[in-house]
C-alpha cells in the first residue's frame with residue numbers, strides 16, 4: 001500500500017476503465033475526512049488517511065465477494081469548528097462542503113454510477129450534517145442511491161432516528177477511548193496508533209511517546225472553537241487523549257473490524273435492492 005491517497009482509487013484509472021466499471025454496475029465508496037491539525041506529533045491528514053484505509057480494505061473485501069467496487073477521490077475539505085484556532089486546520093463553510101459532496105455525487109450519477117457509500121472519519125457535528133444534507137439533496141434531485149455509513153453512537157449524536165433512507169446504520173466497532181471518563185478521540189492513542197500502523201512516516205514516534213495524557217471530558221469539548229484562548233488553554237498541544245498509549249495491534253483490529261462491518265452491511269444493503 002502506497003502513501004498516496006490516490007492509490008487504488010478512481011484517480012489512478014483511465015476514463016474508459018471507469019466507463020466500463022459503471023456499465024458493469026460497480027458501486028462507489030467515497031471516503032471523507034479533513035485536513036486538520038493533529039497535535040505536535042502528526043501531520044494534518046489523519047482523518048483523510050483513516051477514511052481512505054478503511055475504504056481500501058472494504059473495497060478488497062467486497063471484491064472478494066464478487067461486488068465490483070471503486071473508490072472516489074478522497075474528499076478532504078471538511079468542517080472543523082473545534083480545532084480551527086490552530087494553524088493547519090483548513091475548515092470550509094458547511095455550505096461549501098455540502099456543495100462539493102453534492103457535486104461529487106451528481107458527477108458519479110451522470111456517469112451512471114447509481115450506488116455510492118460515504119465512509120466518513122471526522123466527527124464535527126456540522127461536518128456530519130453537511131454530508132447528510134448533501135445526500136438528501138442529491139438523492140432527491142439526481143436520483144442517485146447514495147448513503148452514509150453511520151454508527152449507533154452517531155445516530156444518537158446527530159439526533160437521527162436510524163430509519164432515514166440516506167444513511168446505512170452499521171455496527172461500528174468501539175473506538176478506543178471513547179467510553180473513558182477522559183476522551184481520547186483527537187490525535188490521542190487511537191488515531192496515533194492507526195497512523196503508526198498504516199502511515200508510520202507521518203508520526204513522530206519518539207515525541208508521541210513523551211506527550212502527557214490530557215484530562216478532557218466530553219463536557220469540556222463544548223467550548224472548543226468558541227473561544228481561541230479557552231481552546232488553547234484546554235488543548236494547548238492540539239490533541240486530546242493519550243498519544244503515548246498508542247497500540248498498533250488494537251488499531252489494526254479496529255480498522256479490520258470496521259472494514260468488515262462496512263463490507264457486510266453494504267453487501268446486505270445491495271441484496272435488499
Ligand SMILES: [Zn+2]
Pocket residue numbers: 038046047185186187191
Ligand atoms: Zn482526527
